[in-house]
Amino acid sequence: MNKKREQLVNQLKVEIVKIISETxxxxxxxxxxxxxxxxxxxxxxxxxxxxxxxNHLLTxxxxxxxxxxxxxxxxxxxxxxxxxxxFPIPYNEEHIHLxxxxxxxxxxxxxxxxxxxxxxxxxxxxxxxxxxxxSIPINSIDDVDNLIRLKEGExxxxxxxxxxxxxxxxxxxxxxxxxxxxxAKELYTKFNVGQIRLKFTLSRSTTIETEKxxxxxxxxxxxxxxxxxxxxxxxxxxxxxFKFILSPSFRKENNFFDSENYETKQxxxxxxxxxxxxxxxxxxxxxxxxxxxxxxxxxxxxxxxVHFKQMKSGLRRLQYNGFQIRSHHGETWxxxxxxxxxxxxxxxxxxxxxxxxxxxxxxxxxxxxxSLMQRVLEKNQKEEKLKEGSQEYNEIQDMEWxxxxxxxxxxxxxxxxxxxxxxxxxxxxxxxxxxxxxxHDVLNRMINKQVSLVALPSSNLKLTGCFPDYKDHPxxxxxxxxxxLGVGTDNYITLSxxxxxxxxxxxxxxxxxxxxxxxxxxxxxEKRRPFISHxxxxxxxxxxxGKVEP
Ligand SMILES: [Zn+2]
Numbered sequence: 201m202n203k204k205r206e207q208l209v210n211q212l213k214v215e216i217v218k219i220i221s222e223t224x225x226x227x228x229x230x231x232x233x234x235x236x237x238x239x240x241x242x243x244x245x246x247x248x249x250x251x252x253x254x255n256h257l258l259t260x261x262x263x264x265x266x267x268x269x270x271x272x273x274x275x276x277x278x279x280x281x282x283x284x285x286x287f288p289i290p291y292n293e294e295h296i297h298l299x300x301x302x303x304x305x306x307x308x309x310x311x312x313x314x315x316x317x318x319x320x321x322x323x324x325x326x327x328x329x330x331x332x333x334x335s336i337p338i339n340s341i342d343d344v345d346n347l348i349r350l351k352e353g354e355x356x357x358x359x360x361x362x363x364x365x366x367x368x369x370x371x372x373x374x375x376x377x378x379x380x381x382x383x384a385k386e387l388y389t390k391f392n393v394g395q396i397r398l399k400f401t402l403s404r405s406t407t408i409e410t411e412k413x414x415x416x417x418x419x420x421x422x423x424x425x426x427x428x429x430x431x432x433x434x435x436x437x438x439x440x441x442f443k444f445i446l447s448p449s450f451r452k453e454n455n456f457f458d459s460e461n462y463e464t465k466q467x468x469x470x471x472x473x474x475x476x477x478x479x480x481x482x483x484x485x486x487x488x489x490x491x492x493x494x495x496x497x498x499x500x501x502x503x504x505x506v507h508f509k510q511m512k513s514g515l516r517r518l519q520y521n522g523f524q525i526r527s528h529h530g531e532t533w534x535x536x537x538x539x540x541x542x543x544x545x546x547x548x549x550x551x552x553x554x555x556x557x558x559x560x561x562x563x564x565x566x567x568x569x570x571s572l573m574q575r576v577l578e579k580n581q582k583e584e585k586l587k588e589g590s591q592e593y594n595e596i597q598d599m600e601w602x603x604x605x606x607x608x609x610x611x612x613x614x615x616x617x618x619x620x621x622x623x624x625x626x627x628x629x630x631x632x633x634x635x636x637x638x639x640h641d642v643l644n645r646m647i648n649k650q651v652s653l654v655a656l657p658s659s660n661l662k663l664t665g666c667f668p669d670y671k672d673h674p675x676x677x678x679x680x681x682x683x684x685l686g687v688g689t690d691n692y693i694t695l696s697x698x699x700x701x702x703x704x705x706x707x708x709x710x711x712x713x714x715x716x717x718x719x720x721x722x723x724x725x726e727k728r729r730p731f732i733s734h735x736x737x738x739x740x741x742x743x744x745x746g747k748v749e750p
Contacts, residue, residue: 212279225717290394300691304345310369376427530560562674652684659690676710
């Protein structure tokens with residue numbers, strides 16, 4: 201960063217800390233407005249210009265004229281980043297996965313050893329299978345970095361695949377220890393995160409060919425848990441504020457299990473539950489840190505009651521052993537209705553305590569279905585058939601059609617007449633109404649049962665493509681409805697984001713209603729509002745002092 205820009209960002213940060221502490225963390229729009237009006241700012245034309253420009257861009261963002269990166273990389277965006285980074289108490293990262301949150305600096309030296317070792321050919325082939333022919337040779341940190349980040353336009357399937365490189369180096373207890381220590385240190389020093397809920401795979405064995413990892417035959421579930429525990433404990437000894445939760449995660453796809461050794465998914469899952477409980481019996485010091493589980497993976501085939509059967513008894517056993525159940529649901533779906541249904545059944549059958557993602561409960565059905573209809577009509581006019589299995593195809597198939605003839609024409613690419621378009625619109629309208637009704641019903645039950653929800657804006661936008669832009673993320677709407685919320689990054693390296701960036705995205709997405717104090721409270725899990733005010737004031741003292749010193 202050039203010196204002048206750095207100076208500007210610093211000046212902005214000082215002013216931002218002052219105004220936020222003096223106004224007790226009101227909304228971003230109001231904060232900027234008051235800042236721009238102040239006499240002191242008017243005296244400094246560079247700072248004033250920057251604030252005016254940012255304010256303008258922020259408005260542009262709300263009407264799709266400006267993208268999020270423009271805001272994040274603007275000097276005011278950077279100053280706000282600095283503000284959040286300096287906040288006196290650290291943040292609570294509620295949802296982070298091990299494999300997508302290890303950076304290239306961690307992976308490269310370990311991978312290099314493997315690629316220079318005796319199994320070089322096996323590793324190269326595996327890597328090519330997942331990342332393509334061009335992925336080899338890997339000669340630098342940058343080469344690794346390039347492979348482990350999701351590219352523009354790549355979505356969910358690719359996302360699960362590219363976590364592979366990190367999995368290759370997590371082969372024993374020591375590497376798990378190094379990994380959790382490295383993660384804790386990175387997150388704290390770079391993003392002021394001091395509490396981590398880490399999701400990780402307990403059982404590394406699989407019969408899915410592309411998921412198989414050479415060299416991990418010997419690693420036990422115990423090694424994984426103890427390794428991660430040791431790494432976090434080590435960081436905690438150096439930083440006593442640090443807190444962590446180890447949350448073993450289980451793939452929930454009904455076809456994802458070790459079919460060589462188990463008859464059914466249920467048998468395999470029960471065995472994993474046994475093994476987890478045995479580990480805790482053997483090492484009871486782990487209990488306070490391992491007291492919840494999560495289910496992850498592709499949920500598109502997991503929405504009906506029967507789909508939830510395989511894991512039901514295992515989860516119940518865990519509950520009776522004091523575990524809380526968290527679940528990735530409503531993240532992806534075949535149709536929006538099924539996306540709501542999957543959350544509904546996860547609540548009813550698995551009795552989940554926390555919903556991870558839950559995006560199907562935040563999409564506005566009227567917008568979603570209308571925009572879907574627009575895309576379909578555009579194709580229809582061009583006489584394009586709908587591709588089997590595509591989102592449009594699935595939604596059209598699932599609607600209750602008033603006129604079957606119209607449905608066939610839409611699927612087959614026969615242009616609709618004006619009357620038929622009206623018929624399509626009516627079908628779409630009633631579908632949206634019905635799903636909206638269902639969605640509110642499930643959301644209200646969730647609020648009633650105090651099931652909490654973790655919001656992951658970047659992950660949601662990049663992976664689902666189901667809502668148009670960051671500004672449409674439902675966080676603020678959920679907040680107003682009274683949903684118990686948390687914030688997470690999912691796989692921050694894969695998704696090229698970080699905890700503070702996620703906070704900024706939430707703030708920029710609702711600059712009018714979301715209060716800075718509220719965001720700080722949700723992100724730190726500090727419930728005492730006056731204490732937050734006090735901390736803001738402390739921050740002000742520090743920064744004003746810092747400004748006087750050279
Ligand atoms: Zn996740």
